[in-house]
Amino acid sequence: MPHPAIGRFLQGDFPMNFIALLLAGTGLALGSVGSEPETSKDEPCPLCASKDEGHTKVDPALYAEANWPARNSKEDYDAKDMHGKAFPVAFGEETILSENMGFEDLAGKVLIVDFWATWCGPCVAAAPMLAELQETYKDKLQVVSVSGTREDEQTVRSFIEKRDEPFMHLYDSKQTAFKEFESRWIPFVVVVSTDGIVRWQGNPHDDEFRSMIERVMKVDPLVNIQG
Numbered sequence: 356m357p358h359p360a361i362g363r364f365l366q367g368d369f370p371m372n373f374i375a376l377l378l379a380g381t382g383l384a385l386g387s388v389g390s391e392p393e394t395s396k397d398e399p400c401p402l403c404a405s406k407d408e409g410h411t412k413v414d415p416a417l418y419a420e421a422n423w424p425a426r427n428s429k430e431d432y433d434a435k436d437m438h439g440k441a442f443p444v445a446f447g448e449e450t451i452l453s454e455n456m457g458f459e460d461l462a463g464k465v466l467i468v469d470f471w472a473t474w475c476g477p478c479v480a481a482a483p484m485l486a487e488l489q490e491t492y493k494d495k496l497q498v499v500s501v502s503g504t505r506e507d508e509q510t511v512r513s514f515i516e517k518r519d520e521p522f523m524h525l526y527d528s529k530q531t532a533f534k535e536f537e538s539r540w541i542p543f544v545v546v547v548s549t550d551g552i553v554r555w556q557g558n559p560h561d562d563e564f565r566s567m568i569e570r571v572m573k574v575d576p577l578v579n580i581q582g
Contacts, residue, residue: 417576418550424567427557434538437553442468442545443535449501452512452524460523464497465575466547467568469522469559470533472504473514478542481559482520488568489521495578496568503527504541549577 426438437443446458469485471478489498500522502511508526515524527533536543536556544564546555548571555567572578 413576413580421574421576423554423574424570427555429557433540434536434543434556437536437556440553441551442547442553444532449525449527450508452515452526456523461497463549463577464495465549465571465578467498468545468547469498469500470541470543471500472502472506472541473510474506475541477560481542485559486520492572495581498522500524501527501532503530546571548575
């Protein structure tokens, strides 16, 4: 059963940014995007809800203190640098091509947002490695596969139907999220921590990619609390 806030968001009558969408399923909310919530001596964790309410406690200061991976500094890196900033788009307008999956399934997970196309050889070649990461971290991580670059929806549907991939496949002919990063190439991946912040972006074939994912999963506060 989706969180009520997510339900209203999906119906289009409740404006919710990407961070709020991620945290809604865990009972959390941020006061403002791009800024650390204020704390007080009397209330050391204003975002914390009691366990009696079925929510997870996360001190927002833990995100600021976590030893996140270093910014991708590859010389051939050609995209807008969003490292340390909120993911710029709230998913919800895209067409979900995966069966039995909804946008509410993204809540409380580290995301690997993979921009790809069926005609892109390196994109297809990266899929097995991404699937392995999905299997390794299971419900703590979700690969979100976003297509729509110079191809129609049916082409993508036919392609993924022949493949058994544990991804949330989204189709977006407008490429709204991809354009925000101004990347000139694919595959292009964006790693988002459970607070909705971009922690890494670049090519999944980079040597550092796998170790970077391991670091994110190790230091993400909500992942650690969930055990």
